[in-house]
Amino acid sequence: MTLTIENLRIAAAGAVLVRDVSLTLEPYRTVTILGETGSGKTLVAEAAMGTVAPELAVSGRIADGGEISDAADQGARRGAWGRRIAMLPQEPWVSLDPTMRSLAQVAEGHRFVRGLGPGPARRQARADLASLNLAAGDDRYPHQLSGGMAQRVAFASARAGGAPITLADEPTKGLDATMRDAVVALLRKAVEEGGSLLCITHDIAVAKALGGEIIVMLKGEIVERGDADTVLVAPSHPYTRRLVAAAPExxxxxxxxxxxxxxxxxxxxxxxxxxxxxxxxxxxxxxxxxxxxxxxxxxxxxxxxxxxxxxxxxxxxxxxxxxxxxxxxxxxxxxxxxxxxxxxxxxxxxxxxxxxxxxxxxxxxxxxxxxxxxxxxxxxxxxxxxxxxxxxxxxxxxxxxxxxxxxxxxxxxxxxxxxxxxxxxxxxxxxxxxxxxxxxxxxxxxxxxxxxxxxxxxxxxxxxxxxxx
The missing domain is CATH 3.40.50.300 (P-loop containing nucleotide triphosphate hydrolases)
Known part of the structure; x- marks a missing residue:
């Protein structure tokens, strides 16, 4: 299933936040967006999902799986949520239901989106959490989880419905190196099995590990794009060079x-x-x-x-x-x-x-x-x-x-x-x-x-x- 974004423009009170962004996300492919804080990266993912704040003016076209809609018509993509397209948002505690335990939140996707029965849904959810080293946290509420644990539960919940297109906004934020690598491996596996991934990250190591296409945004515009090996090893735009050179090492x-x-x-x-x-x-x-x-x-x-x-x-x-x-x-x-x-x-x-x-x-x-x-x-x-x-x-x-x-x-x-x-x-x-x-x-x-x-x-x-x- 292919996701296409054409000529996306997002503005607020006369200020242009995203200008003329276009990208194509195909099966077996990853597109990673890098850029400074506030450059519009998350807005691109929200536009694809149909969750941009109502006070923002949106224009352009979004197509997923052959369904074409005006980018401003956010309700048009609601039926695809969890089935064709899933989003892992940047703030896990906002996306998790504070009244539900971890296992129930993940099982919900398997049951009501994938169509599994209650027992199989819980067993699959338990396996999902165990694969993320969360076996001991499946009976806890979000407020009982650390930031990294909440991030992993949100990841498992977003993936539970089996949507072929995944939008991941900072999916490894707050994770130690071991768990970061584990999440990256799961994302790569989903792509290798025919899915597609749009990843937003500030972690250069994550971008390198995911491979695929890199898009670099600055002040709402794309300033560089290309294969990960080229962009991250020999960047051509001055901003990209600064971005790569600013790693903590x-x-x-x-x-x-x-x-x-x-x-x-x-x-x-x-x-x-x-x-x-x-x-x-x-x-x-x-x-x-x-x-x-x-x-x-x-x-x-x-x-x-x-x-x-x-x-x-x-x-x-x-x-x-x-x-x-x-x-x-x-x-x-x-x-x-x-x-x-x-x-x-x-x-x-x-x-x-x-x-x-x-x-x-x-x-x-x-x-x-x-x-x-x-x-x-x-x-x-x-x-x-x-x-x-x-x-x-x-x-x-x-x-x-x-x-x-x-x-x-x-x-x-x-x-x-x-x-x-x-x-x-x-x-x-x-x-x-x-x-x-x-x-x-x-x-x-x-x-x-x-x-x-x-x-x-x-x-x-x-x-x-x-x-x-």
């Missing part, structure tokens, strides 16, 4: 702890910490001291307790044993968390400007302070008058970072803070984070699945244990 190594307001002072300390989740011990006997201006990396497989460690250090949940001490005489609001999924931390019903104004009022700082941070993070001011669901994941992630930093924390737990950013924006954002936190003497605990990134930008590293599943 090319970053400079972190220097020793930079200037802090009180050099060497401990801002937070954990002693003999042990943490459990869902009845299972994740780690124990962990000693940790975070000093002003210091960056410490936390790595380990999905589900090993990285996020849970942050919640314990911030007092959001108690440890199974051990003790946490925070600097005395400091307001609790100066111990901050940068959440892995920023979409879950913003109200969907108010503009970003309103959300930021509420934050500056709460912390009694000038709105100019947050505007200065947004400028350093290259966030366009025009985005502030949109709701969270009207901006890209990467744009929202940077707004979330500015909102946290405006509180002037002395300790920041940053949970995968650049997981939605392209390599160039990721490097720029990390540079800003390091500059601001070290200028202010803020100790930072950085969670990342990217060991290379951790080695490049942190002075010390902690590796937590094996996968929860």
């Amino acid at each position: 090319n970053w400079p190594t972190a220097t020793a702890t930079a200037t802090a307001s009180v050099p060497g002072d401990v801002v937070l300390e954990g002693t003999e910490l042990a943490v459990s989740r869902n009845g299972r011990r994740l780690f124990s006997d962990l000693d940790l001291a975070v000093r002003a201006g210091e960056w410490i990396g936390v790595t380990g497989p999905s589900g090993c307790g990285k996020t849970t460690l942050g919640n314990v250090l911030l007092g959001l949940m108690p440890p199974a044993s051990g003790r946490v001490r925070r600097r005395a005489g400091v307001a609790s609001t100066r111990f901050q968390k940068l959440y892995q999924d920023p979409v879950a931390t913003f109200s969907r019903h108010v503009s970003l400007r309103t959300a930021l104004a509420e934050t500056t009022a709460r912390h009694r700082v000038s709105f100019d302070d947050v505007m200065t941070l947004l400028e350093r993070l290259r966030v366009p001011v025009a985005l502030l008058d949109r709701r969270p669901d009207q901006v890209s994941g990467g744009e929202l992630q940077r707004v979330s970072l500015a909102r946290v930093l405006v509180a002037k924390p002395i300790f920041l737990f940053a949970d995968e803070p650049t997981s939605r950013l392209d390599p160039i924006t990721q490097q720029e954002t990390m540079d800003v984070m390091r500059e601001v936190t070290r200028e202010r003497g803020c100790g930072t605990l950085l969670v990342t699945h990217d060991r290379t990134m951790a080695e490049r930008i942190t002075e010390r590293r902690i590796t937590l244990g094996s996968d929860l599943a």
Whole structure:
């Protein structure tokens, strides 16, 4: 089954977000879209699916399996959902039903789309989850899953209906290298069996592994396209060359702890910490001291307790044993968390400007302070008058970072803070984070699945244990 997009154009309030994008996705083929955050990559997939926000103006033609429709007629493609075309969205917790356990969510596709009976549907769903190392998570609700586990459940759910065309928006976001490779292998297998894949990713390694055609987008337009081996090894466009060169392995190594307001002072300390989740011990006997201006990396497989460690250090949940001490005489609001999924931390019903104004009022700082941070993070001011669901994941992630930093924390737990950013924006954002936190003497605990990134930008590293599943 072939998917064709012709002359796609998407605009908002007079601003063109996607201009003249055309592509053909054939059986046994992969097309991967690379590009900076906000370049329109996700909008292309949403247009193909028929889920573009109603306030955006869409034009062009979409054809899947011989069914041709106007790109603006989004309802025309609803009957293909799950049957001819399936989408794995960028935000797993938004796509998963919070009232359903993992196994039931995956079984639903096998039963109501593929037509299997209740028993066979559950057995196949269980096998799907086991293939993604989620056998122990099939009875859990989405809120009981780590970010990487939720991503894998969403992947299994999207694939359950057996649609030959898959649209995957950042399908390996938040996964460690082992699980990333496992998901890539499953995507390649589906293509090798006659399916077709449109993949949106900022991970150059994923793009290389998937092969096929590469499309590079910049400011809503295609600036380069061609075979993966050619585009990623010998790119012709200056932007593509910058994109490939911005991979973490090319970053400079972190220097020793930079200037802090009180050099060497401990801002937070954990002693003999042990943490459990869902009845299972994740780690124990962990000693940790975070000093002003210091960056410490936390790595380990999905589900090993990285996020849970942050919640314990911030007092959001108690440890199974051990003790946490925070600097005395400091307001609790100066111990901050940068959440892995920023979409879950913003109200969907108010503009970003309103959300930021509420934050500056709460912390009694000038709105100019947050505007200065947004400028350093290259966030366009025009985005502030949109709701969270009207901006890209990467744009929202940077707004979330500015909102946290405006509180002037002395300790920041940053949970995968650049997981939605392209390599160039990721490097720029990390540079800003390091500059601001070290200028202010803020100790930072950085969670990342990217060991290379951790080695490049942190002075010390902690590796937590094996996968929860």
